[in-house]
Amino acid sequence: MSERRFNPGAVDGRWQARWEAENTFTADSGSPKPKSYVLEMFPYPSGRIHMGHVRNYTMGDVLARYKRMRGHEVLHPMGWDAFGMPAENAAMEKGVHPGGWTRDNIAHMKAQLKRIGFALDWTREFATCDPEYYGHEQALFLDLHNAGLVYRREAEVNWDPVDQTVLANEQVIDGKGWRSGAPVEKRKLNQWFLKITDFADDLLEGLESLDRWPDKVRLMQENWIGRSRGLEFSFSLSDGTRLPVYSTRPDTIFGASFVAVAADHPVAQAVAQRNAAAQGFIAECKRGGTTAAEVETAEKLGFDTGLTARHPFTDTQLPVFIANFVLMDYGTGAVMGVPGHDSRDFEFATKYGLPIPRVVGRSTADADAPLAEADTDDGLIVNSGFLDGMSVDEAKAEVIRRAEAGGWGQGRTVWRLRDWGVSRQRYWGTPIPFIHCAACGVVAVPRDQLPVVLPEDVSFDAPGNPLERHPTWAQVGCPQCSGPARRETDTLDTFVDSSWYFLRFASQPADKPFDAAEVAQWLPVEQYIGGVEHAILHLLYARFWTRALQRAGRLEVAEPFASLFTQGMVTHETYQLGDGSWLSPDQVRRDGADWVRISDGLPVTAGRVVKMSKSKKNVVDPDAIVDRYGADAVRWFMLSDSPPERDLPWSDAGIEGCWRFVQRAWRLFGQYDAVATGEDKALLRKAHQATAAVAQDIEALGFNKAVARLYDLANAIEKAAPSASRSEAIRTLLLLLSPMMPHLAEEAWAELGENGLIADAPWPSVDPALLAEDEVTVAVQVKGKLRDTLTVAKGADTAHLQELALASEKVQRSIDGAAIRKIIVVPDRLVNIVV
RNA sequence: GCGGGUGUGGCGGAAUGGUAGACGCCGGGGACUUAAAAUCCCCUGAUCCUUGAUCGUGCGGGUUCGAGUCCCGCCACCCGCACCA
Numbered sequence: 001m002s003e004r005r006f007n008p009g010a011v012d013g014r015w016q017a018r019w020e021a022e023n024t025f026t027a028d029s030g031s032p033k034p035k036s037y038v039l040e041m042f043p044y045p046s047g048r049i050h051m052g053h054v055r056n057y058t059m060g061d062v063l064a065r066y067k068r069m070r071g072h073e074v075l076h077p078m079g080w081d082a083f084g085m086p087a088e089n090a091a092m093e094k095g096v097h098p099g100g101w102t103r104d105n106i107a108h109m110k111a112q113l114k115r116i117g118f119a120l121d122w123t124r125e126f127a128t129c130d131p132e133y134y135g136h137e138q139a140l141f142l143d144l145h146n147a148g149l150v151y152r153r154e155a156e157v158n159w160d161p162v163d164q165t166v167l168a169n170e171q172v173i174d175g176k177g178w179r180s181g182a183p184v185e186k187r188k189l190n191q192w193f194l195k196i197t198d199f200a201d202d203l204l205e206g207l208e209s210l211d212r213w214p215d216k217v218r219l220m221q222e223n224w225i226g227r228s229r230g231l232e233f234s235f236s237l238s239d240g241t242r243l244p245v246y247s248t249r250p251d252t253i254f255g256a257s258f259v260a261v262a263a264d265h266p267v268a269q270a271v272a273q274r275n276a277a278a279q280g281f282i283a284e285c286k287r288g289g290t291t292a293a294e295v296e297t298a299e300k301l302g303f304d305t306g307l308t309a310r311h312p313f314t315d316t317q318l319p320v321f322i323a324n325f326v327l328m329d330y331g332t333g334a335v336m337g338v339p340g341h342d343s344r345d346f347e348f349a350t351k352y353g354l355p356i357p358r359v360v361g362r363s364t365a366d367a368d369a370p371l372a373e374a375d376t377d378d379g380l381i382v383n384s385g386f387l388d389g390m391s392v393d394e395a396k397a398e399v400i401r402r403a404e405a406g407g408w409g410q411g412r413t414v415w416r417l418r419d420w421g422v423s424r425q426r427y428w429g430t431p432i433p434f435i436h437c438a439a440c441g442v443v444a445v446p447r448d449q450l451p452v453v454l455p456e457d458v459s460f461d462a463p464g465n466p467l468e469r470h471p472t473w474a475q476v477g478c479p480q481c482s483g484p485a486r487r488e489t490d491t492l493d494t495f496v497d498s499s500w501y502f503l504r505f506a507s508q509p510a511d512k513p514f515d516a517a518e519v520a521q522w523l524p525v526e527q528y529i530g531g532v533e534h535a536i537l538h539l540l541y542a543r544f545w546t547r548a549l550q551r552a553g554r555l556e557v558a559e560p561f562a563s564l565f566t567q568g569m570v571t572h573e574t575y576q577l578g579d580g581s582w583l584s585p586d587q588v589r590r591d592g593a594d595w596v597r598i599s600d601g602l603p604v605t606a607g608r609v610v611k612m613s614k615s616k617k618n619v620v621d622p623d624a625i626v627d628r629y630g631a632d633a634v635r636w637f638m639l640s641d642s643p644p645e646r647d648l649p650w651s652d653a654g655i656e657g658c659w660r661f662v663q664r665a666w667r668l669f670g671q672y673d674a675v676a677t678g679e680d681k682a683l684l685r686k687a688h689q690a691t692a693a694v695a696q697d698i699e700a701l702g703f704n705k706a707v708a709r710l711y712d713l714a715n716a717i718e719k720a721a722p723s724a725s726r727s728e729a730i731r732t733l734l735l736l737l738s739p740m741m742p743h744l745a746e747e748a749w750a751e752l753g754e755n756g757l758i759a760d761a762p763w764p765s766v767d768p769a770l771l772a773e774d775e776v777t778v779a780v781q782v783k784g785k786l787r788d789t790l791t792v793a794k795g796a797d798t799a800h801l802q803e804l805a806l807a808s809e810k811v812q813r814s815i816d817g818a819a820i821r822k823i824i825v826v827p828d829r830l831v832n833i834v835v
Numbered sequence: 836g837c838g839g840g841u842g843u844g845g846c847g848g849a850a851u852g853g854u855a856g857a858c859g860c861c862g863g864g865g866a867c868u869u870a871a872a873a874u875c876c877c878c879u880g881a882u883c884c885u886u887g888a889u890c891g892u893g894c895g896g897g898u899u900c901g902a903g904u905c906c907c908g909c910c911a912c913c914c915g916c917a918c919c920a
Contacts, residue, residue, distance in 0.1 A: 003873075044920050084920060157918075168918040216839055220915075223838055292916050296836040325836095343836080417917095424918065494920070532914065535839080540917095569914090610913090641847045641859060647913085649847065657860055663873090704848075708858035715858090779854040784901040786854050824900055830853050834900045 006666035006744055008630020015746045016117055024759055025064075025119040029507070029518050031073035037522045038064040038076045039502055039561075041530030041538070045080050045105040045127070049112040051570040051612055051638075052531070054622050055648060058638040059567060059703060060529050061118045065739035066698045067526075068119070069763040075522050077505040078113065078120045080106050080127035083134075083429045084494045085168060091460040098428040099456065102129055112623055117631045117742050119759070124505050128497035133504065134430040135451025136513035140500065141492070142433060142444055143552040149195045152442065155421050156290055159187035163463040166425040169291050179463075186286045191423035192432055192490060196544045200225055200415045203543055212563035214645075217535045224536050226416025231400050232332065233409025235259055235309035237320065243267060243309060246331030246414060249338060250403070251395035254384035255359035257349060258337040259309045260302065260323035265333045268322040271305045278303055278322065285324045300325050300348040312408055313385065323348065331414055339374065346374035359384050360392065420541065422493045427458055427466040429491030437478035437485040446479050452487070465489055498538055499545035502528075502560060516555055524562040527701075532566040539564070565701050568647040572618040574607040582617040585652075609649050620650050632741035633658040639703040639740055661711070662744060665737065668714060669748035672730045673722055680725035681770075686716045687729040688770040694736050695763065703740075710737050732764050779830040780805045782814040790831075798825045805831040 019025060040060040043053055057078075064076040080102075087098035094101075106127055113120070126133050144150050158167040162180035166189075171178045196203075204225045207218045231250035234242040245259065261267045263285035272279040281303040301324045308317035318336075325344050326335055339349030339356040349356050358371050360379045367382040381387040387395045403409030423432070431452040433445040445452055455473040458466035467473060467489040478485035500513070502525060507518035530538075542560055549555040575583040575595060588595050588604050595604040612619045625634050636658040642648040690713040697706035713733050720726045731752065738745035738758045749758035773794060778801060780788040788810040792801065802823055805811055811833065818835040825831050 005873095041920095046920090081920070086919085166918075169916095170919045172918095220839055224916085290918085293836075296916090298836090347836095421918080426918090493918070495917095498920085531920095532840085533920080534915095536915065537917065538920085643848075646841080646848090651846085651860075653860055654847080660873095661859090667874090704858090708849075711858050777854075781853080781901075784853095784899095789854065822900065824853090826853060830901090832853080832900055 004667050004670050006630075006663055006747070008632060008662075008743060009627075011747050012115070012117060012631050012743045015743050016114060018746075018757070019117075019119070019759065020122075022757070023123075024757060025074075025076065025121050026123055027075040027077075027121045028073060029521055033071060033073040035522055036064075036067040036072040036074045036526040037502075037506065037524075038067065038074060038527050039505070039525045039529070041528075041534060042079045042081050042498070042501060043109065044084060044086070045082055045102055045109055046086060047105045047108065049109050049622050051620060051622055051650060053113075054116060054634060055570055055638045055644075056529055056531070056567055057113065057116070057118055058635045059565070059644055059701060060527070061120075061635075062639065062698060062703060062739040063527055063701070064119050065742065065759065066695075066763070068759065069735075069739070069761065071762065074119075075506065076118075076120055077124045078118070078122065079125050079501060079505065080109075080129075081494065081498050081501070082106065082127040082129035083491075083497055085426065085428070087428045088426060088460065095460075097456070097458075099129065099454075102127070102428075115626050115631060116622070116634065119742070124508060126504065126508070128430075128494070128501065129428075131451045131453050132510075134497070135453075136504070137430050137492070137497065137500070138433040138445070138450050138452060139447060140513055140549065140552075140554070141496075142447065143554055144194065144548050145444060147548065147552040149198065149548050149551070151193050151195065152190055153193060154188045155191045155193075156186045157189055157191075157425075158290055159185045160463075161185055165463040165465075172291075175287065175294070183287055186290055189423075189425070191421050192488075192492075194420040194422055194544070194548070196420045196541070197415060197417055199544055199547050200227070200417050202547060203417075203540065206543065206559055210559060210562075210564070213561075214564065214566060217532070217539070217564060217566065220535050221540055224417065224540065227413060228416070229396075229411065229413050230331075231396075231403055231409050232412040233312065233403050235312070235318075235336075237267075238308045238310075238317070241267075243320070243334055244332045245334040245336050246412065247336050247338075248414070249341060249396070250399040251381060251387065251390075251392050252338040252341045252359050253311075253336065253399055254313065254381075254387065255338040255340045255357045256311060256318060256336040257339060257355045257357065258319050258321055258345075258352075259334065260321045260326050260337055260348070261334040262326040262328040263322055263324065264328045265322070265326075267305070267307075267320070267334070271307070271322065275305075278305065281322060285322075295325065295327070296344075298324060300344060300351060302348060302352060304352075312403075312406075319354070321348075321352075329418055330416065340371050341375055343374040343376065346371075357383060359387075364389055420493075420495075420544070422496055423490040424493055425465045425468075425489075426491055427454070427460075429494060430497065431467075432488045432490050432492055434488040435476055435478060435485045436488065437481060437483060439483055440478055440480040440485075442488075443479050443485070449479075467491070495538060495541050496545075499541045500549070502542070503546075503549075503555070513554070520556050523557045524560055527563050527565065528561040529565045529567060529701075531569070535566060565644070567644050568642065569611045570650055571609045571647045572612050572620060572650045573609050574616050574618045576605045576607055577602060578605075582615070584617040585620060611647075612650070625655060629655060629659045630662070630743070632744045633662045635740055635742075636661065636707070640707045641704055643704050644701055661714075662741065665714065665733075665741070666744060666748070668717060668730060669734055669744075669751065671722075672752055673727050674753070676722045676724050676727050678723035678725070680720055680723045680729075683716060683720045683723075683729050684725045685770050685773075686713060687725075687732040688766050691732060691736060691764050692766045692771060695766075698739070707740070710740075734758070735761060735764050776828045778805075778828065780808060780811055781830060781832040782811060783835060784832060785814075787811050787814045794828060796827070798827065801825050801827070801831050805833065 038060050040056045064074050067074045082102050087102050090101045091098050158172050160167050160177035160180055162182040172184050177184055228248045230248035232246045234244045237243050263282045272282050302321035305320045307320040309320050337345040339345040340358045341360055361382045362379050364380055378392050381390045381395045400411040433452050435443045437443055455470055474487040474489055476485055476487050503514045503519050506522040507514040509515050546557055546560045575588045589598050595606045597604055637655050690709050693709050694706045717729050734748055745758045776794050778790045788808045790804050820835055822834040
């Protein structure tokens, strides 16, 4: 008899075709079944699927298939986050059109996804670069505009003075343009903004209801929104003007030793008008990038304006600086510097020789304790007149009270969250549907003229926005006065595209973005899965959009994602030649304990295990793996071993192990015997326990634990003698692993003589009577150290356990005649004898 | 710099404050085979005076009858920081 082998090359495609032909995974909005919306973050069509996608989509797929087995109508859609910079970069580098490049990538990646057998509803697929999609997005943008949530103002961008173009943060490397190498400048442009700050309070409070989100993500969003209560007050300056400042630490007001304003603060501008050196310093601040990380890691620099500010309590005159670490768009753009209790102020004061008084200590005795660094801990106020002895919180309230009573300041809540700048000076994005008319100002494109479609005939031979230099596209008649006008040439941030795509998946009428009632059938998303890198921006923007659309009267859903899961990355070892150049895993081989390049035997250094990335070449192509091992082995690997929220190290040995298990499972299913007789209660118990545990693990997305359970059950079945129970256990195992290995499962299911698809089969039921063990192992400790174990009937009483424990020879040897002080008994678990 | 996270055998990891190392990978030994592949069985944290004992969950303290788990203080690495998606 020839050996029984599973051949995925012959089997996988057959079942994929059958699922497609039978519309197995098409979601029916009209179904009476309970509904589950399982969603993974849709991919950017970069060209090829990578292992990170496979891991993400496999997790969602197992959950979607499991929910179907549990009788749910499941919506599990897929689409493409298709706008963005890489398409324009490809256009510049390879001379291809961004649209064509994107379409080709989508076609290729879709074929790759189909080979892995995901239970996706492809009938709802779309790409955000489809005019139908972005046309609806333009309509929603107009809705938000009508709701008063869209406005224009000046904001800073990274400007490359050589290429004459706006740069994204990632295109700025060490303060220089990535192509030109020229030092980047900050420049102000008129740009479109969405009023996310209108919802700051609501977005913050809403986090409390998201009890199925990771705490860390809620915390990150909370910190990002950053509500703080502080004091706004004005200093009287020596030139007779007043300078409003904001501080979250009014309790430390007696520790202020200087005042600092942002480089673009009016006071700084005024000083610069009469002082060339100040002008030079401000120009200096304009150099360098705009990111928070750059601003905060840069050396703290200041320029003494010569002005002084009168301290409201002590009447001391404090020097006023222009400082590079003060931000114009937080608070009032001016701060009181308290070096003793703020690390940035400390660094600044140390550099410029300013006094560093202590005004907070652990106790009032700390008043003269020296400060080696800023002390930002809680404590009691010292050296502060009437505040002395108060706690930080009491002092904050007291200072605010006195400021309000004296009429020179007031308590104010300030948010770290800033309004969302959505303008991008780029071609490959959703055109912003507005027209600039010299006579009428900024005018919305009439709705019957949507979508505003991107022109196809654009060139990328020059830097800057192709829409701006297109000969005709922007020229248009004003909708109001019909006079000559110009289209807005900025496009929308791609985060806008991904802020409502999950609504369009749930409902896609032709004449409007979505139907509110149909959306309400599916939303909120039952399980959303994606990378932590989206923990703040994408997820906050999507939460904001659903609220904004609700205010605009479009939607009845507040929180879009009921449950969130952030999965870890797929990592791989890295390989480098002596000259530092990177090699891909298929260019190297093991040579004893060392690594060498296959082509010429040059020695290779195997380096750290890091996220798979093109730049380090440590990528493994999913297609190649599917070719070799089939879809089920890859899926199994993605679920095995590593907990889903942690990184998953790819290894050849690991996938080999999965492949062996695929074959082992296949042989096991071949041993199903429909006419076997006899009962094997222990095995039956194991099967029922596994059914309950795997269900629980899948629902908690603990796939690695579910996999371990399935190995356990397979091991037990292999050891068991043939019986009716064994056949039942085999059938149970098949059902339990069908969401993970759907192709093998369908094939084996058919072989068992079942008519329907296993994808449509119900999850096996659990007999609670079979779950409980009748015997337990109880640990016996002496002074907390394990000395023996006892096997007893479950539920044995305390006295009996104590007696058995003391009867143990090993225990008696450990006690060694010492007096027993205490015996702790935990029923069914342990006895601890304290001597 | 600020915010968030992670740390357990050779490796990935498991473990409601109660037997640390389930399950898998690697490795070792054996069976089968002319041979190999495949498959099956056994072993596999470290150390030692090996019928057993001692040590062991990044490091240093603490709480507890009992700590991987709770508390305090460190270290290392990873992720995010608003125009990458």
